[in-house]
Amino acid sequence: MKKVLVINPGSASTKIAYFEDKEEILNTNVYHDSEDLEKFPTIADQYDYRLTFIKDYLDKENIELTDIDAVVGRGGSLPPVDAGGYLVNDEMTDWLVNKTDVHHASNLGALLARGFKEFSHDECIAMIYDPITVDQFHDLSRISGLKGVNRRSIGHMLNMRAIAMKTAEDTGKIYEESNLIVAHLGSGSSISAHQKGRMIDLSIDDEGPFSVERTGSLCLKEFIPFCYQMTEKEVIEWTRKKGGMISYLGTNSGIEVENRIDQGDDEARLVFEAMAYQVSKGIGELATVLCGRVDNIVITGGLAYSDRLVDWIKERVSFIAPVSCIPGEFEMEALRNGALRVLSGEEEAKEFSI
Numbered sequence: 001m002k003k004v005l006v007i008n009p010g011s012a013s014t015k016i017a018y019f020e021d022k023e024e025i026l027n028t029n030v031y032h033d034s035e036d037l038e039k040f041p042t043i044a045d046q047y048d049y050r051l052t053f054i055k056d057y058l059d060k061e062n063i064e065l066t067d068i069d070a071v072v073g074r075g076g077s078l079p080p081v082d083a084g085g086y087l088v089n090d091e092m093t094d095w096l097v098n099k100t101d102v103h104h105a106s107n108l109g110a111l112l113a114r115g116f117k118e119f120s121h122d123e124c125i126a127m128i129y130d131p132i133t134v135d136q137f138h139d140l141s142r143i144s145g146l147k148g149v150n151r152r153s154i155g156h157m158l159n160m161r162a163i164a165m166k167t168a169e170d171t172g173k174i175y176e177e178s179n180l181i182v183a184h185l186g187s188g189s190s191i192s193a194h195q196k197g198r199m200i201d202l203s204i205d206d207e208g209p210f211s212v213e214r215t216g217s218l219c220l221k222e223f224i225p226f227c228y229q230m231t232e233k234e235v236i237e238w239t240r241k242k243g244g245m246i247s248y249l250g251t252n253s254g255i256e257v258e259n260r261i262d263q264g265d266d267e268a269r270l271v272f273e274a275m276a277y278q279v280s281k282g283i284g285e286l287a288t289v290l291c292g293r294v295d296n297i298v299i300t301g302g303l304a305y306s307d308r309l310v311d312w313i314k315e316r317v318s319f320i321a322p323v324s325c326i327p328g329e330f331e332m333e334a335l336r337n338g339a340l341r342v343l344s345g346e347e348e349a350k351e352f353s354i
C-alpha cells in the first residue's frame with residue numbers, strides 16, 4: 001500500500017488530502033487567517049507559517065507522517081515545462097523563491113512537499129504534477145501581436161488535463177487521439193484546446209473571458225490611461241482580484257449572484273450572462289484552433305455547478321460539439337494519481353532543470 005500526502009495551496013487556504021493507495025482517508029481545506037497571511041511580504045515567506053499550520057492540523061487528525069511514500073504539491077510558476085510529474089529539487093525551489101515573476105500561492109506546493117518529506121523516511125519522494133506553467137503551445141500560439149510581449153502558457157493545467165483525460169475515458173476514446181476543449185470556470189478561468197493529448201492553445205484569464213474576480217482581456221485604449229493612474233501592484237490587484245464580476249456586482253460569489261437573479265435583479269443577470277457570453281466566445285475561438293474538429297466540450301470548476309450559466313454557454317456552443325459538465329475540480333485526485341503512477345513506476349518523474 002502506498003501512502004500519499006497531497007498539498008494544494010490557495011491564496012487564503014490550503015487544501016490537504018491523505019490517501020492510502022486510492023482510498024481517501026482525509027480531504028479538507030484549512031483556512032488561514034487573512035491577518036496572519038498579510039504579515040508576509042511574499043508568498044514564499046508564508047512557508048514556515050503554512051508548514052506549521054498544516055503539520056498541527058495533520059497531527060490533530062492523527063495522520064502518521066513518518067511512513068508517507070510521496071508528498072505531492074500543486075506545481076507553481078516555473079519556466080515553461082512539459083506536462084507530468086517533477087521531483088522537487090534545489091533548482092526548482094530556488095526558482096520559486098528567488099526567480100519567478102508570477103507570485104501565485106501554488107509556488108508553495110513544491111516547497112511544502114519538500115518540507116513534509118523531511119518528516120518521513122528516506123525513500124519518500126517530494127514532487128509536483130502538471131504545474132500552472134505546463135507549456136504545450138504550438139508555434140502559432142506564441143505570437144501575440146507585439147514582438148517582445150509574449151503569450152505565455154499559464155493556467156489551471158492540472159484540473160483541465162485531468163478533466164480532458166476523464167472525458168476521453170468516459171466517452172470510450174483515447175486522450176492522445178481526441179480533440180477537446182475544456183473550460184475551467186473558478187475564481188479564475190482558463191479554456192484550453194487539447195489536440196491529440198497536447199494543450200496547443202489556451203484562453204487565459206488575463207486575455208480571455210472575465211471571471212468572477214479577474215478582468216480577462218480589456219480594451220487597451222481604455223485600459224492604458226487606467227494603468228497610468230496606479231502602481232503595478234495596484235493594476236495586478238485590479239485585474240486579478242477586483243476585476244470581472246466582482247467589479248460590477250461587488251461579489252465574487254456565483255451562488256450569491258444566482259440568488260439575486262432569482263429575485264429579479266436585472267443587472268446581476270446581465271453581468272452573469274455576459275460572463276457566459278465571453279466564455280462561449282473563448283470556446284468558439286479555440287474551436288478554430290482545432291479547425292472545427294472538436295470531439296467534446298467540457299465545462300468544469302465551481303461555476304459549472306450553475307445550471308443557468310452552463311445552459312447559456314451550451315446554447316451558444318452546442319453547434320460545435322457535444323457539451324458536458326463536470327462541476328468542481330479534481331486537482332487533489334489528479335495529484336494523487338500522478339504520485340501513484342510515479343511510485344508504481346508507470347510514469348517516471350522528470351528532473352527539473354532550467
Ligand SMILES: Nc1ncnc2c1ncn2[C@@H]1O[C@H](COP(=O)(O)OP(=O)(O)O)[C@@H](O)[C@H]1O
Pocket residue numbers: 185186187188212252253254255256258301302303305306328329
Ligand atoms: N452551485 C453554485 N452555483 C453558482 N456558483 C457556484 C456554485 N458553487 C460554486 N460556485 C461559484 O464558483 C466560484 C468558485 O469556483 P472554484 O472552482 O471553487 O474556485 P477556486 O478557483 O477559488 O477554487 C465562486 O464564485 C462560487 O460562488
Ligand SMILES: CCCC(=O)OP(=O)(O)O
Pocket residue numbers: 104132154155156186187188189
Ligand atoms: C496562475 C494560473 C492558475 C490560476 O489562476 O489559479 P487560481 O485560479 O487557483 O488562482
